Amino acid sequence: MNWTMTDQDYKILKKDLETKLIENNVSSILIHELFETFDDPDSTEEDFTSMQLRILSGLSKPEDTNFYYNNSRKSVIKYIEDEIFKLICLKDEEYAKERTSLFSKYESIIALVSASISAKFGLESGLISGLVSSMLLAIFKMGKNAWCVRKSDLSKETNK
Incomplete structure (x- = not known):
């Protein structure tokens, strides 16, 4: 299996990811930091995990959990x-x-x-x-x- 990605493929992937993150109200600062992490050849697994946690914590909203019924504000x-x-x-x-x-x-x-x-x-x-x-x-x-x-x-x- 070929895991090499062309620059064009990478740009398309980046753009799609950016669009999805923006649709989910992820801060532009976090998106920028994520792409810096991607582009940095010295990035470690810990760097990616940290970015993942920061983005996920921004995505979690109480109203999106099962603690809310039928889109009601009463939880x-x-x-x-x-x-x-x-x-x-x-x-x-x-x-x-x-x-x-x-x-x-x-x-x-x-x-x-x-x-x-x-x-x-x-x-x-x-x-x-x-x-x-x-x-x-x-x-x-x-x-x-x-x-x-x-x-x-x-x-x-x-x-x-």
């Missing part, structure tokens, strides 16, 4: 967010057991993080666990509150 992701909202923001009985289990793991997380920090910096574990506990609690609480407020605001806007 499974929205339903998952609603359930997470019920789990962490509301005192919904449906998730009472899961909420208790989730928050009971907090002490284990503190012990693990404290031990890691102690080992890294050579500090006494008991000394640092209070600080770690306070910091983690503040981070978790701020994140939870911000997410719950955001989700509540979005729900209010949707219901208007």
